[in-house]
Amino acid sequence: MQFLADLIVSGLAAGAIYGLFGMAYAAIYKATGVVNFAQGEVAMLIVYLTAAVLLRIPLPFWTALLIAPLIGIATGLVLDRLVIRPMVGRPPFAIVMVTIGLAVMIRALIVLAWGSEPREFPARAGETVVKLGGIGLYPVQILAFFVLALAIAAAWALLRFSRMGLAMRATAIDERTATLMGIDVRRVAAIAWAASAAVSSLAGVLFASTTYVGPDLFQAGLKAFPATIVGGLDSVIGSAIGGLILGVVENLTGGYGDTALKEIAGFVAIVAVLMIRPTGLFGARDVERL
Amino acid sequence: MLRIESLRITYGNAVEAVRDLSVHVPRGGIVALLGANGAGKSTVLKAICGVLTAEGGRIAGGDITFEGTSLRAIRADDAVRRGIVQVPEGRRLFARLTVAENLAIGGFLRGTAERAATLARIHDLFPPLLDKLDRPAGLLSGGEQQMVALGRALMAGPRLLMLDEPSLGLAPVITDAIFATLARLRDELGLTILLIEQNASRALALADHATVMEGGRVAASGPAATLAADPMIRAHYLGLSDSGSRRNVREAAPATARLRWPA
Structure with a gap:
């Protein structure tokens, strides 16, 4: 029983990072209808930039969770302006292809700028195991829960109560009509890219602090993609929950089954969920009067 | 308030959707733009609202001005800021x-x-x-x-309200209610309205002035009451005979190719 509890809690901790990545995917998809296949690479770039700042100015780990989102917002806005805005009005497929190209470019840029050797993230959250109800957790795992909860609350408040959140929801449903209502869809896309990069930067920093900073860090974002499919590609909060589910499923599969199966557990979850709910567990379905 | 002068709109430099269209919508007035499917009515609305370019079209000639300012390069959100607001076709x-x-x-x-x-x-x-x-x-x-x-x-907060086929798919009694509301908006708020409709009889009953479009060109234009009394309009757009009785579908053949006014 203790083993099961350990697997679930540590799965939730890993899932919190997946959830943050999932929210990042969903934020862009919800506002623009585009899947950003460079999500992991964007997070990786921000982690490298954050690490560079921390190497110059040694600061405690928690400051990385403030610096990274700021760098993330700037990165998101720059990428939107340089890469995405020129594509406004083009079919989503063309923009998705651009994100794939962007992913390749960021990977190459990172190797050129920082080399291919992995290195340790300059700040650590601490190695002292904290016991919660008999289950041991590292501080970074607790921090991951806390950050995810904060991100969910912020996303909920933004989408539910703010004008910009409403504009994002409207743009996601029908961009042309949103335009006719006076919504500047280019601004909506820019905010979505900035928010997405900020959230993925948190996931990146949390992940890198438990592993390393290397040019294959982007794979964490790719691995989290099932989270947003399971939760619902157009549901920011659903994608966060999808991440938690994915983390637990992976851990239980690895704990009770073969470790190799753990790697494909997320994709098996995608197939299972999509067969029952094609829009994901929390994805919106079209409302139509029959 | 809104002036469309010798407007020419093309799609991809090949398809001429609107040719030499001139329409004036005075402040506080209701102007109807009538015509069959493909006449170019909705294209004109897209040009006024600033969404034409995004859909592959461009103003190739003439101009659209709103209170003296050209709308040729306006963005959709700027159009709304100026008070140009649309009720799109199919409600959306x-x-x-x-x-x-x-x-x-x-x-x-x-x-x-x-x-x-x-x-x-x-x-x-x-x-x-x-x-x-x-x-x-x-x-x-x-x-x-x-x-x-x-x-x-x-x-x-529209200053110019544009409606694209507001009666589309609605029961006659509902259409009556919607048109009554439009009349109320004009009378009580002094709202200026540009109405695009295929339901010519209702549009002519509400509007002060109307322009009939056919194949992207102006087929007829004038006071709504005059057009409503015109035998050709009655025959081809209202489905009525000279005596006022309703014609059957075969008699009221499409106006295309039979109806030509000089542009």
Whole structure:
């Protein structure tokens, strides 16, 4: 029983990072209808930039969770302006292809700028195991829960109560009509890219602090993609929950089954969920009067 | 207020959707743009609203001015800021959002006080919406959806309200109610309206002035009452014989190729 509890809690901790990545995917998809296949690479770039700042100015780990989102917002806005805005009005497929190209470019840029050797993230959250109800957790795992909860609350408040959140929801449903209502869809896309990069930067920093900073860090974002499919590609909060589910499923599969199966557990979850709910567990379905 | 002068619109430099169109919409007036499918009416609306370029079209000649300012290079959100607001064809509500949220999006560019005042006005104009504010707009009836679409446009504080086929898919009694509301908006608020309709009889009954388009060109233009009395218009757009009796479908063949006024 203790083993099961350990697997679930540590799965939730890993899932919190997946959830943050999932929210990042969903934020862009919800506002623009585009899947950003460079999500992991964007997070990786921000982690490298954050690490560079921390190497110059040694600061405690928690400051990385403030610096990274700021760098993330700037990165998101720059990428939107340089890469995405020129594509406004083009079919989503063309923009998705651009994100794939962007992913390749960021990977190459990172190797050129920082080399291919992995290195340790300059700040650590601490190695002292904290016991919660008999289950041991590292501080970074607790921090991951806390950050995810904060991100969910912020996303909920933004989408539910703010004008910009409403504009994002409207743009996601029908961009042309949103335009006719006076919504500047280019601004909506820019905010979505900035928010997405900020959230993925948190996931990146949390992940890198438990592993390393290397040019294959982007794979964490790719691995989290099932989270947003399971939760619902157009549901920011659903994608966060999808991440938690994915983390637990992976851990239980690895704990009770073969470790190799753990790697494909997320994709098996995608197939299972999509067969029952094609829009994901929390994805919106079209409302139509029959 | 709105002047369209010798307008020419093309798509991809090949298809000429609108040719030599001139229309004047005076302040506080209702002007109807009539014509069959493909006549170019909606293309004109896209040009006025600033969404033509995004759909591959361009103004190849002439100009559109709103209160003396050219709209040739206007962006859609700037058009709304200037008070040019559209009720799109098919209503195009945000189906998953509630009625209240749809109305709120209409007022996206306006201040809180202005939105509250307009909302009260909309509740007065459309009482059936009052107890449906929390329902997803996609679950409303066609008539209720048209009320929301009109209310959403009013929330933007229009100075020029443009409606694209407001009677489309609606029962006659609902269409009557919508057109009565438009007349009320003109009479009580002095709203300027550009109405695009295939239902020519209703449009001519409401409008002060009308322009009939055919194949992208002006086929007829004049005071609505004059056009309504014109035998050719009666035969080809209203489906009525000279004596006023309704013609059957075969007799009232499409106007295309038979009806030609000099441009």
